Amino acid sequence: MTSPLQQKLKITGPVVITANRLSDGAVVYLDANKAWVTRLDDAVVARSAEDAAALLKIANADDISAVGPYVAPVTEAGGVFVPGNLREKIRTSGPTFELPASPER
Amino acid sequence: MYIYDEVDKTLLAERLADFKDQVARRLSGELTEEEFKPLRLMNGVYLQLHAYMLRIAIPYGSLSSNQMRTLARIARAYDRDYGHFTTRQNIQFNWIKLEDLPEVMAELARAGMHGIQTSGNCIRNVTTDQWAGVAPDEIEDPRIFAEILRQYSTMHPEFSFLPRKFKIALTAAPHDRAAIRVHDIGLRIHRNGAGETGFEVVVGGGLGRTPFIGKTIKPFLPKRDLLSYIEAILRVYNQHGRRDNIYKARIKILVHELGAEKFAAEVEQEWLKIRDGVLALDREFIDDIASRFRYPEYESLENGVRLGNPDFERWFRNSTAIHKKPGYQIVTISLKPAGAPPGDATSYQMDVIADLADRYSFGEIRVGHEQNLVLPHVAQRDLPALWRELAAAGLATPNVGLVSDIIACPGLDYCSLANARSIPVAQELTRRFHNLDSAHAIGRLHVNISGCINACGHHHVGHIGVLGVEKNGSEFYQITLGGRADEHAELGTLIGPAVPYEQVADVIEDIVQAYVELRERPDELFIDTVKRIGVEPFKERVYAAH
Numbered sequence A: 001m002t003s004p005l006q007q008k009l010k011i012t013g014p015v016v017i018t019a020n021r022l023s024d025g026a027v028v029y030l031d032a033n034k035a036w037v038t039r040l041d042d043a044v045v046a047r048s049a050e051d052a053a054a055l056l057k058i059a060n061a062d063d064i065s066a067v068g069p070y071v072a073p074v075t076e077a078g079g080v081f082v083p084g085n086l087r088e089k090i091r092t093s094g095p096t097f098e099l100p101a102s103p104e105r
Numbered sequence B: 001m002y003i004y005d006e007v008d009k010t011l012l013a014e015r016l017a018d019f020k021d022q023v024a025r026r027l028s029g030e031l032t033e034e035e036f037k038p039l040r041l042m043n044g045v046y047l048q049l050h051a052y053m054l055r056i057a058i059p060y061g062s063l064s065s066n067q068m069r070t071l072a073r074i075a076r077a078y079d080r081d082y083g084h085f086t087t088r089q090n091i092q093f094n095w096i097k098l099e100d101l102p103e104v105m106a107e108l109a110r111a112g113m114h115g116i117q118t119s120g121n122c123i124r125n126v127t128t129d130q131w132a133g134v135a136p137d138e139i140e141d142p143r144i145f146a147e148i149l150r151q152y153s154t155m156h157p158e159f160s161f162l163p164r165k166f167k168i169a170l171t172a173a174p175h176d177r178a179a180i181r182v183h184d185i186g187l188r189i190h191r192n193g194a195g196e197t198g199f200e201v202v203v204g205g206g207l208g209r210t211p212f213i214g215k216t217i218k219p220f221l222p223k224r225d226l227l228s229y230i231e232a233i234l235r236v237y238n239q240h241g242r243r244d245n246i247y248k249a250r251i252k253i254l255v256h257e258l259g260a261e262k263f264a265a266e267v268e269q270e271w272l273k274i275r276d277g278v279l280a281l282d283r284e285f286i287d288d289i290a291s292r293f294r295y296p297e298y299e300s301l302e303n304g305v306r307l308g309n310p311d312f313e314r315w316f317r318n319s320t321a322i323h324k325k326p327g328y329q330i331v332t333i334s335l336k337p338a339g340a341p342p343g344d345a346t347s348y349q350m351d352v353i354a355d356l357a358d359r360y361s362f363g364e365i366r367v368g369h370e371q372n373l374v375l376p377h378v379a380q381r382d383l384p385a386l387w388r389e390l391a392a393a394g395l396a397t398p399n400v401g402l403v404s405d406i407i408a409c410p411g412l413d414y415c416s417l418a419n420a421r422s423i424p425v426a427q428e429l430t431r432r433f434h435n436l437d438s439a440h441a442i443g444r445l446h447v448n449i450s451g452c453i454n455a456c457g458h459h460h461v462g463h464i465g466v467l468g469v470e471k472n473g474s475e476f477y478q479i480t481l482g483g484r485a486d487e488h489a490e491l492g493t494l495i496g497p498a499v500p501y502e503q504v505a506d507v508i509e510d511i512v513q514a515y516v517e518l519r520e521r522p523d524e525l526f527i528d529t530v531k532r533i534g535v536e537p538f539k540e541r542v543y544a545a546h
Helices: A049-061 A086-093 B006-028 B033-042 B065-078 B098-110 B143-153 B223-240 B251-258 B260-274 B283-291 B310-319 B347-360 B380-392 B423-432 B436-442 B501-518 B526-533 B536-545
Strands: A015-021 A027-030 A066-077 A080-083 B045-047 B052-056 B062-064 B082-085 B091-096 B168-171 B185-191 B197-203 B215-222 B320-322 B328-333 B344-346 B364-367 B373-379 B447-450 B464-471 B474-481
Touching (some): A015 A049, A049 A066, A066 A086, B006 B033, B006 B098, B062 B065, B065 B091, B065 B098, B065 B347, B143 B283, B197 B223, B197 B260, B215 B223, B223 B260, B310 B320, B310 B436, B328 B380, B347 B373, B347 B380, B373 B380, B423 B447, B474 B501, B501 B526, B501 B536, B526 B536
Antiparallel strands (some): A066 A080, B045 B052, B052 B091, B062 B364, B082 B091, B082 B344, B197 B215, B328 B373
16 A cells, blocks of 8 residues: 555645644744744745655654644735635634633733 | 542652653654654644644543632633633643643642543543532432543553543433433433332444444443443453444444344343452442542522522523522533633633632532533522622523523634534524523524534534535535434434535524424424424425525
């Protein structure tokens, strides 16, 4: 059986590599310097399956900084890349409602 | 409350030391994620969409005021100021940092709490009736046996790597408030013809991808045999449960595929080998466990509540229930005010509840599987003062059991398994049904919402069940009607194709309106109307309009 890492990656548009930071679980993206950053704007965007697979390989090799890297779709809007689906939008921006908060004490 | 002994304290201290070391080794890179993941899961630490989530066990839903204050402190110091009470009587913190977890676990251990066995393929937190020990209809306190099961199942070496997770629930009342028929094992304490108390044993219930109502395989099990019989069930499951397919690994699939009779025969055969061994419970042992529960020193009071204020009266009739002791009342605190995420409480509210528990409920709080809290021992004379203080903290919404008392999982806003959001749907419904006159006129109606097929929001057993699915990148919702989780447990019936996110609240409003028009009389409950006329009239209404 082929391991998931060896399976051919298929993409239908621009993608980024995302994961969760090990120390606190924060959402991070791989940038062009192979470092993890918290802003989607700073992520490196891959437009081909080969490029995405190469970036994912780099991400998978780093088991200390970030956990569970995967390929996430992005779309271009007004010259910037934004999350390509609701799940990724929520990962980037947080829950879609106001979080509970105590009154000022 | 149950008082932990040195064995529990030592166990927690040892586990804390282990976990502290494991986290340090993971952060240094000595452990890989593959090695660390099963270790963190054994301590209730998940990685969700945008942070780690810590699930903390609240054994059989019983919390002291000091434990609640500890949870409030953790919410403030290590999380984002709130926690989420779950359908399994646990609490979850959604924004915990891995590097803070050893300190968080140490705080929890000091208060006698932990996240052990809140994840993984082991026996999970044993749950029971949130009114245990105080409900007038119960035969005896089920927490004594929940505690025996907790001790038996905690780090049990034979059952720490079952084919899949395993959930046990108990009730000791004819009215099932613990949803025992949708658990892997459900236990109902009752009396047999000879007047002895024992257990009806129900096996193979569960929700998720393949829902089943559990089957009774032992109508009456003497108390002495509880552990040996449970062990026999677990052994049969451990041996024959499927490990090759995660979707077929729960005991419900085994019971279904073997058939309840054959499964029961296998259990019986195994049980005969062990029933008179070390697991037999003698009276002395049961009494010893019972003696470690501290019951309040109730005053001798007579029943009597001064009504008069209509808002207080509405809350009293909706959110309090008769206590087994005269002059006392059970108070449910709704965590479902209009527009709020169901089951969430801020650190401020947790502190308020802890203080109120100290002043009015002998320092005790319960968590119910409907994601509300309970003050179990409130003197009736204190109810007006308690109500005023709850109201000031936003904790006196009199909607318990009504259409806005919604059970909802965290859904796609937090959960990495979810396909669709649950909380915003619940919030929109609570806003639409916020008018209490209308909600009370509608009557008892349970809406349960899950954000995926794993069914953490128990949608299969909601009077109205809502299941989020994903279709071509968009959120859609399937609607089921007629489910229930009580002693007449049933799975809901799907009414038709899923509806988009934008329409789901309208559809549910239409269903409720149809019920109001179709019920025979104002006191015919929604669930009874569905039972009487079926889902077709509702289906016609929904799909004609949308």
